Amino acid sequence: MTNVDAPQWFSDAVAIKPVESDIEVLGASIHVRSWGEEDLPGVVLVHGGAAHSGWWDHVAPFLARGHRVVALDLSGHGDSAWREDYKVEYWSAEVLAVAEASNFIHPPVLIGHSMGGWVCMDAAKGDARIAGVAVIDTPLRSPSPEQTAARDKRAFGPLKVYAALDEALVRFRTVPDQADSLPYVMDHVARGSVREVDGGWSWKFDPSMFGSARPSPELLRSVRCRAALFRAERGMVTQDVASDMYEMFGRSAPVIEIPLAGHHVMLDQPLPLVSGLLTLLADWDHSRAQVAGAQHM
Structure with a gap:
C-alpha cells in the first residue's frame, strides 16, 4: 500500500495541512486538527470506531471553504490519550469540549461517521450549544461493525508490532472490508493509523475501547436540534432502518443516500459525500430549523 498514485484533487486537499493542538478533557489529552478561517460557521467532524481524525483529511478542506472545520481524535484513538474505560458519554464530552475550545461564532454542526454518529447525537441531546447533527451510516439498534468485530474477536485484538512501516x-x-475503497485514500488513512513504538510500528487505537461503549436508540428521540441521516447504499443502514430513524427523529431529519457507497463512505465515495455535506450545510446556513416532532398539515 505504498507509492499509490492519487488524482490531483486528492493531492491538493491533503496538502492543506490543519492546525494541530491538544486540550484536556476529563483528565485525558485530546488531539484536535483545524481548517478554515475562525470567523466562519463551525463544523465538528467525528470519526468512527478504531479510526482517527485523518480519515477526514481529504473531506475537511472542501468544507473549510465556507466553514471553520475541526476534527478530533476521540480518546483511545489516533493521537489522543487512552482511558481506563470508555463510554459514549466520555466521547460526547470530548466533542463538546472541543467545540467550546474552538470559539465558534455560532453553535456548530456535528458530523459523525458510524460510531461517531452516536457520539454526535449524545453530544447534541438537549444542548443549545449544537446547531445540528448529521450522521453517516450510523446503525440504529445494533453496535457499529467495529464493535461487533471486536466482540466476536474477528478484529481489534491485542496490538501487534511490525518491524517495518510497509x-x-x-x-x-477496514471493518467491514470494502473492495471498492480508493487505494490512494486507503494509503493515506493507513499511514495515519500507525505510530512508531519499541521494536517497530503498531496501530494507534486502544483495543479495550469497544468494551463498554454502547449506543441507545433513545438518543434519536432526545435530539432537539436539526438532524440529517446519510445512508450509504451498500452500507449498514438499510432503507428500512433509515425509515425507522426518520420516524424516531420526529419526521424532521432528511435521509440522504450516497449511491454505490460502502459503510466507510469517505474511503470509496468521498466526492459524493462532500457534495452531500456541502448541500446540507448550505441549506442549514440559510433556512429555518424545523423542530423535531413538530406536526405539519
Missing part, C-alpha cells in the same frame, strides 16, 4: 501498512483493513 509491513504494517499492507495489513491495514
